[in-house]
Amino acid sequence: MKSRIGFLYRNKASFTHAAKHTLVKLTILPILDFGDVIYKIASNTLLNKLDAVYHSAIRFVTKAPYTTHHCDLYALVGWPSLHTRRQTHWLQVIYKSLLGKALPYLSSLVTIATPNRATRSSRYISLVTPKANSSFGHLSFQFSAAHDWNELQKSLKLETHISLTSFKHQLSEQLTDH
Known part of the structure; x- marks a missing residue:
């Protein structure tokens, strides 16, 4: 390069x-x-x-x-910075996995959580975060995708699936370099 x-x-x-x-x-x-x-x-x-x-x-x-x-x-x-570009692409891969538009093996690794009780945040789409017993486990797609998605949802607050284009637009508003 x-x-x-x-x-x-x-x-x-x-x-x-x-x-x-x-x-x-x-x-x-x-x-x-x-x-x-x-x-x-x-x-x-x-x-x-x-x-x-x-x-x-x-x-x-x-x-x-x-x-x-x-x-x-x-x-x-x-x-944007490369960090923001990478983060944007990463979250788009996770969302495509949720929509079933990513590779099937990736889509199979994301599981939407079902809330145990009704709270304000239980309305939002969140993912099941698997237990990781090591730092290596925290690097896995399944763990890091769920963790990063749930962190994003604290500010994005999606209750239903939206189009990929709409998601990209909302994501670009969320991830701005400061």
């Missing part, structure tokens, strides 16, 4: 600002997004390397100096 960014930098005089924006969006971002839900369990060292590539791509588009803070970089292009 660094070679792609290197190619872009070597030829930057040939591109307009709009072309640079489009090139990064069509060549670099898909690589960073591909399989990003798997990065959830990656070490911070590896994630920081991906962030550095992302920041370099944004600097290519904006001509911002190396000393520009990453929050300012995101604002210049109107893109």
Whole structure:
């Protein structure tokens, strides 16, 4: 991926600002997004390397100096941080699993909880969080999907399934970089 960014930098005089924006969006971002839900369990060292590539791509588009803070970089292009992108994609995979639109083996790992008693929060769609006896168990799809979904529901408060498009819109409102 660094070679792609290197190619872009070597030829930057040939591109307009709009072309640079489009090139990064069509060549670099898909690589960073591909399989990003798997990065959830990656070490911070590896994630920081991906962030550095992302920041370099944004600097290519904006001509911002190396000393520009990453929050300012995101604002210049109107893109979220990679962490927010990963979190968004992760929660979308969970929701697709709930809707049965994900791979069948993933959908089989999410179970909607049935409340024991009526409370305000029992109206919201929540998932059964399986017992995990180790830190490795906490990394499993079944545990982390249920945990992260239930955390999201504290603010999203979905009572019924909505369209995937509506979910994506509500999710983008919830997950904003601060």
